[in-house]
Amino acid sequence: MPRILRPIRTRSGIAALAVATVLAGGLWIDLSEKDDSAPPVEVRRVSDTEDETIRVSREILNVAGVKGKMTEPGPFTGKCAGRDPEKNYRIIYFWSIWDAPIQDLKQGMENLREKLPGKGWNIRSYGPDTSKSRSLELIADFGRKKFTVMIHLYDESKNPAPKAPESIISVALSSACYQVPEGETV
Template sequence: MNKDDPKVRSAEENKESTKRASSEILGLIALKGKLAESGPFTMPCSGYSGGVYRDHHPWSLYDVPIDDMKEAMDRLRKGLPRKGWKIVKDGFDGSPSKAPQIVANSKGEEFSVDIRLHDQRKYGKDPSFIEVTLESACFKTEKPD
């Protein structure tokens, strides 16, 4: 994402774009399970003085068999590039559980997404889940006329 020159956008316009990008990812996952989400929220963008923000949209999908979730990760590996996303990491995260992780940036770098598959069975816990964290690029709020 280009940190040097944030685009000017209204907070509402950015939030709607964030929701659309998140829905696109959910569509690629293509599983019917339970969603845990808070909806996108706006936060200051670090490295800038006031008036520069980004949207952050974390959510997770659970109550789906783990094998179906593994297949969904494979669908993401194929589907994200077809939808204009560039996968910049496909491997395991740095946690002790070494969760499978895909990190991708959207075409134009308006968004970055971090997707992880948490297999809770090895800890005797349930449910396992796919964790998605979507962030928008930094943007400046529109100046009033």
């Protein structure tokens, strides 16, 4: 079962930077169910994978088509299960969109479900997650570019509390595991 950290939601949106900081401090996230212990992994520079992660992330945002505020902590390097952390890495990128009408966020999720397959993504699941709130969840793999994404819509529109969190779309994007070139370290 993959290890997933649920983002922290606040009135002003998601505290993705805090989550990213915690993860960068030594924890890791594995959004795929692939076996990282099976050799070999592709050799690739960290900067090249970071650049590609940003491009893939922008494509996801464009497909969603939602205009709102967006967190910008940027991608960071994560560990690969069962592999030498000095030589192996994956790039992880958490971000979210908020301060948009709930109907726009719902349409964004529908856009993702409908349009990502046309961009080469395989939708593994789409529907309510297993949380108490049964948040809408989309999990997809981009086999050609070796990414996995988990996207949630946290709908707070029916929450009557005066200081209820805002509704958000939360994105967790992860690259495959790579090895740095000979003579380099992560």
